[in-house]
Amino acid sequence: MTEPVANVEQISGPQPQSGFSGTDIPAYDDYAHCVHCGLCLNQCPTYKLWGLEADSPRGRIRQIVLVDQGRLPLGDSFVKHIDRCLDCRACETACPSGVEYGKLVESARAQIEQNYRRPFFSRLSRDFVFRGLLPHPQRIAALARLLCFYQRSGLQSFARATGILRLLGLADREKLLPPIDRKFFFSQLGTTYPALGPRRARVALFAGCVAQVSFSALHEATIRVLTANGCEVVVPARQVCCGALAAHAGVRDVARSLARINLDVFLADEFDAVVTNAAGCGSTLKEYEHLFPPGTLEHGKARDFRKKMRDVTEFLAELGLSANLSAQPMRVTYQDSCHLLHGQKIREAPRKLLRAIPGLELVEMNMADYCCGSAGSYNITETQASLALLAEKMKHARATHAPVIVTANPGCLLQMRAGAEIYATGQEVVHVMELLDRALAKANS
């Protein structure tokens, strides 16, 4: 089954002008590598879901080319197919020609942001999230307090029981809300945690934005694991959101402003590495260079920063675990995070750390490298597609008979926890750092 892409070939006119203008135009050098071989198609979750060429990597690249050539309008159809991409980058891993699809789709989204007028409510919500909320830690904290009240006061149970959420069309999205912490990680910005025993490395922890109000426990576990393995951990005070969600949505001016702040903060001190426990953030942090033109001061800083930036699993696997770990006799399965596997090309490091835990049995899940449907804010903007991918994922997770699912990204954790609840699989979903932390705690008790 195919759709508009074939038809748009018929659109032509005298001396067509590019449909792209402004900044962040998809580069000819990037899309010209695509030889239309189609080897990426079967790795693409949205192509598998709908079977449409227009929702495949090859089809989307073709649409980008046609808009660039002025042969397809930058209109509703183009926006629909580009919006429906997860930006999971599985196609990049599959592509033998080395097409950097992530760069292309993010530029296409930047063009949509600049040259397409979305419906009123969509504009309002995007402005609120990407410009009004994520760059402002105080506002994130204020909204989190409201959500915390909703979740802990009984309002949430009431709203769920009465069916009002279903009436408002919010029932599915509400299930995906992160549980809000009682105490936010913001209070720990500016703290330094000394290494236990001889210092082997000095690292900075990237703490993120939403993670600071809903994954404080994960950050604390990460710090315990790092310090127990001889790392001094600094949590720099002025750090801000990495800008990944804004960059993925095409709101590149905001992503650039955030990147400038983080580059200044993390390059101001001497660290052996800057580490993150969020693969989605890590992928963008490592690619800050894409946000700035070559030859600019920021591009140079981004290049220096990339050399320091590590996913925490990558860093620890390289450094080697030195702390004692107790036996954790359990069967676990690992779900690859797209932005760790496809974005950062890290497959082995988290598995190596899991295998280092005595007694732990790691069983591979079928299609572990296939997106769970979280994909940044995709589960909010394209909820039905996200839930369809989650259903498939939970089928494979259940088939492993592992009571514990492990992953390396907070977004995947939330999505898979929602999946375990929706499909009543009874599985616990944890981060690699949380399992290592458990093994440490027992070893030291």
Ligand code: SF4
């Ligand atoms: S695998 Fe690469 S070259 Fe082949 S169609 Fe997909 S993006 Fe193009």
Ligand code: SF4
């Ligand atoms: S990024 Fe993912 S969803 Fe988008 S085209 Fe590539 S494989 Fe498909």
